[in-house]
Every structure is written in C-alpha cells, then in structure tokens.
Amino acid sequence: MNRNICFFNTIKTWGGGEKWHLEMALCLKNAGYPVVLGTSPGSALYRKAIENGLPCFPVSVSNLSFLNPFKRLRLAAFFRNRKIHTLFLNHPSDVKLAGMAAKTAGVKNIIYRRGSAVPVKNSFLNRYLFGHVLTHVIANSQATKNTLLQNNPALFPQDKIQVMYNGIDLSAVRPPVRAINRDVVVLGNIGRMVHQKGQHYLIELAKRLRQRNLNFRVLIGGDGPMLNDLKKRVDNYNLSDCVFFPGFIDDVFSFMHSIDIFLLPSLWEGFGFVIAEAMACHKPVVAWNLSSNPELIMHNVNGLLIPAFDMDRFTDAVVTLMDSPVNRTRMGDAGFELCQSQFSLAAASSRLLNFVNQLHLTDMA
Template sequence: MHNICFFNTAKAWGGGEKWHLEISTYLHQKGYPVFVFAHVESELFKRLKLNNVPCEGICISNFSFLNPFQHQSLTTKLRSLKVSTIIMNLSRDVKIAGPCAKKAGIKRIIYRRGSAIPIKNSILNRYYFRNVLTDVLANSEATKKTINSNNHNLFKKDKITVIYNGIETTSIKKAKEQPLFTIVNLGRLEYQKNQLFLIELAAELKQRNLHFKLIIGGEGSLRNKLEELIKKLNVANQVSLPGFIEKPLEFINKADVFVLPSFWEGFGYVLAEAALCKKPIVAFNISSNPEIILDNKSGYLTEIGDVNKFADRIEFLYHNKNIREQMGNAGFEHIIQNFDKKTQLQKIEDYIIHE
C-alpha cells in the first residue's frame, strides 16, 4: 500500500491549507491510505475532521526542530503509519518533519512550495534541500524559479515539478448589478496581501469623483491598521471590511472589477476564482500573476505599488462596461482551458502515487 502523509502546521487558512484539504480529501475518497498532521487550532484541522480524513492535531513552533523529544515522537508516529510519501507545507514543517521522515525511512520527502519568494541560501536550507528532500512540488512557474534563485545548486531542477492548483470550472450565474460600481478584494488581512494599498487607491478614486464601493473580504492582523487608514483618508463611505468570507465565489460575483495588490503570490487561487466569475482583474505584475491574468486581455498588470496607474486602469474599466465584459469572458476561457480541477487532481494523483 502507498501510505501518504500530509504535514501542514499553519494555523491560518490560506491557499496552502486549501490545497492540502482538497488533495488529502480527494485521495482519501479514492481509497488511498491518507493521514494528515495539522495545527490543532487550525481551520484545516476542523475541515479535515468534517471530511472524515484521518488526521491528528499538533502544535509546532518555529523552534520545534530543536526539540529532540518532538523529533522522537514524530519519527515514531511516521514509522507506525508506514508512510511511503510525505508532503510538507511550510519551511518550519520541512525543518522538523523532513529529518523525522528521513529517520523513519520514508522514500519520498516532498516540499510543496506555494510561495514565490526566493529561498535563503543558508547553511540549514542547503542541508535540507541537498540531504533531506527528494522532491519539490511548485504551484507555478514563478514559484519554481525562486527555488534556486539565490543558489543555482540548491536543488536539482529535474526534481522540481510544477502543477497548478485546480479550480471547479462550472459556469457561475451572473450576479445582480450592484447600485454602485463595486471593486472587490479577497484575502487574509496580512502584510503579503497589501490591502493598505487599496485604502490609498480608494482615496485616489474618490478624488477623481468616481462613485464606487470597495469591499475587502478577509480577516487578519492588518484589520486595525486598515480601519485607522480608512478614517485617516476619509473613505469610510467607500470602503467596507466584512470579515471572513464563507462563500468566496458568491462574494467575488458581486464585483464589477476584482483587484489583488499582493506583494507576492505562489498561485493566486483567488485570481482564478475571479476569472471564473468572469470578472476583469487588476493586479501587480509579480510572481505567478501573469500565468493567470492575460495582460490587456483578461485584466491589467501594473507596476507594483503605483497607485496612480492602478487607479487609471480602474477608472478606464469604470467607464467601459463592454470592455469589462470582454475581459471577463477572456479570463473565464483561460481558466477553463488551463486550470480545470479534474485535470489538475489527476496530475497530482499521478505525481504522488505513480511517479
């Protein structure tokens, strides 16, 4: 039997957690022996239990890899599960679960890399990538490029595989038109997602006398700073922060335009969802965004941090409903052709089980 272990100790819910939930559930439902380690207080752990996926709640810190007792406990557990493949999520997961997997005799030790940030050329990283990991699974070509960007010899290129996240490509009914031109963003309220930029954008659009509503969905540590900046720039009537969004597609479907000002993305899943909803997108020309957004065809890619150019694109779409519709249709077709969930799930299954 091919026993598969997923190891994800993130407490917050994000793209990596969504991936681990979907893949572990998919393989479990197909009859493969699957076991998932997840943070005991995480949304991932709650959803795994709801999906009846075999799992165990754990609590790992950035320094757990220095704890010999946690090493011994995890190694023993992996041996007892007779794991043949382990897929890890965070760099801290690699630090503790990687060596334990090697001690337990696991044949394939995979780091699923979901963030297009260059890996530091540190002594520890060189050790893990050269002596522990057997494979790296990247969620975009942009992510793949960052693996060896600081050290060309960090990891063998032929052992880095790119498989895009999949998305349910069913057609979504067009939502009722909103009273005001509606700009939507969705993501964790954290530094990476850069929603502070959107408050500055709202102030710029207000100064241009556009009548609009900007809705920023999500929850996180930036909430207080966002609320303070909303008051400071006097855009409380234009911007709302509804919190965590239970049904993202329904939320995105309210938009006239979807925006994403992230500093980096591994695979912008929410961009694929916005395209599936036939929404034109404005985002920065960074990371994997050009792999999902067709510039000047399904949306616009602007220079990072340029509020005026970003606002120019929004203002153009504000005045051109027909262009919004054309871009939405182009984005939808791109997602259908390249990111179909069934196709991507089969690729993942083949990669994990049959390679």
C-alpha cells in the same frame, strides 16, 4: 507495493496550503491510495479532515521541535509502523521535524509543497534539508519555483521541482450575475490585512477616483493587523462613504458576485488564489505585473497587468474598465474559461494524481 501516503501540515489557521493538503489528500484517497494526515489537534485542517472522513493523527510542532530527539524518533516510528511511502510537507517547521523523521524511517519520497514566492535562506540547515532530506519540491507557481533557488541556484535540482497550481471547485460557483447597468461600479478586494497585501493602494485609488467625480464603491474584505490603519486612512481622506470594510468573508463567491472588478495590489503572491476565485466568478482583474500574477492574468484578455506600484497607470486601468461594461464582461468570461482549463480542482487533482502515479511507477522499476 506499498502505496501509503501521509500529508503533514501543522498550521493551525486555514489558508491556501491547508486547502491544498485537504483537497489533494481527498483526491488520492478517492483514487485508492491509503492516506493519513498529520496536523495540529483542534486546527481548522484537523476539523475539516475529520468531517471528510480522513484518518488523522494529532501532532503539535514548533519551529524548534526538530531539536527534540524524542519527538523526532516517535515520529519516525509512526512513519515506519504505518509504512509511509510518500510524505507531503507544508511548512518549514514541518520540513525540519517530519522531514528528518521520515529520512530516519526510510520514507521513499519526501516532498515539500512550497507556497511562498520568497527566496529560501542559504543556511547550513536548509542546505542539509534540500540536499539530503527532500526528494522533490512542489511549487504553487512558477514565481515560487524561480525564487526558491534565488539565494543558492545549487540548493536543489531544477528538474525535481514541479509547479502545481491550486484548484477551485467550480461546481460550487453559481452562474455569473450580470449587473453591468447599475450606476455604481463596485470594486472589490479580499485578503489578510497585512503589509504584503498592499490594501493601502486601494485607499489611494479611491482618493483619485473621487477626484475624478466617478460613481464607485470599494469593498475591502478581510481582517488583520493593518485594518485599523486602513480605516484611519479612509477617515483622513473623507472616503467613508465609498470605501467599506465588510470584515472576514466566509462566502468568497457571493462576495465576487457582488462586485464588478477585482483588484489585487499585493506586493507579491506565491499564487494569487483569490485571482482564480475572481476568474471563476467571471470578474476581470486589475493587478501589478509581478510575482505569479502574469501566470493567471493575460493582459487585456482576462484582466489588466500594471507596472508595479505605478498608481497613475493603475488608476487609468480601473477607470477604463469602469467605463466599459462590454470589456468587463468579455474579460470576465475569458477568465472563467482560463480558470476552467488551468485552475480548476479537477485539473489540480489530475496533475497531482499523475505525479504520484509516476513516483510509484519509477520506484517499481
């Protein structure tokens, strides 16, 4: 039986979706499935796929590429010639172009891996794609699955939506660094500097901690369009001696080992992968009780969940952990155990492999 699989992701930058496509393509290749990856030439995913020995075909996609019949037919011919049986799609633009092309080519399983906990617009095009093109959806969290059908509960069958978390390669994480006796408590965050990530709450937190005469530092890693605004806020509150912006973080695990508590003030998350990264490094997490955060954080077990946007309670929670090195260690160790069982790369790979094996068994029946 034909077992050929294609992963199709044309995003040029590197993010959680690209990481998932690369790791899962390698997982299925190592399991004996013939795998090919379609991605933008010169993209981060293209380079990493080539480095890892994955066959690639370069393709450029824009939001309106699906309107080009020649591009759609060429892609359909590629799927047909390569005898693609199962196709994984990443972005709405990929769904529109490659999904329609795969439908034309007779690809058996057309799967959209969705990583954003934002409702799908109830448009005619989306109703067509979800009703007549896609066969399955993989959501990166239960929150993403729940919001997928928010605007139209009949958009797609619930039983065809599988929740599969991203996974962390725990073999790349060195043992925890215990620094609980230092005088300064280091609070950390990593994320794109965009409105969604809510880093302005961290500036407000620092102002409140300063008012309590506490000894702390806040490290906010990342880059993006909100960076200058955040720096201005720090200057306006005279916090430049305790709030620092180290820039884009190449080595996330080293960053995590340099802090005591990880803070996530995002307004929403499809799947807070950075929470899992903190857990992998034995760090307790304080975050808002919203979107997918409760899927990773068990309150008072591996972190603290705070009612959304309640800065008084957020500040009190952080101070509680600052004052208790023993609780920080307890929660950090519990987070690692949860990460090991639920959010490791081995667990994620096993879930996808079982899913794909079941697809092929069903198709053979």
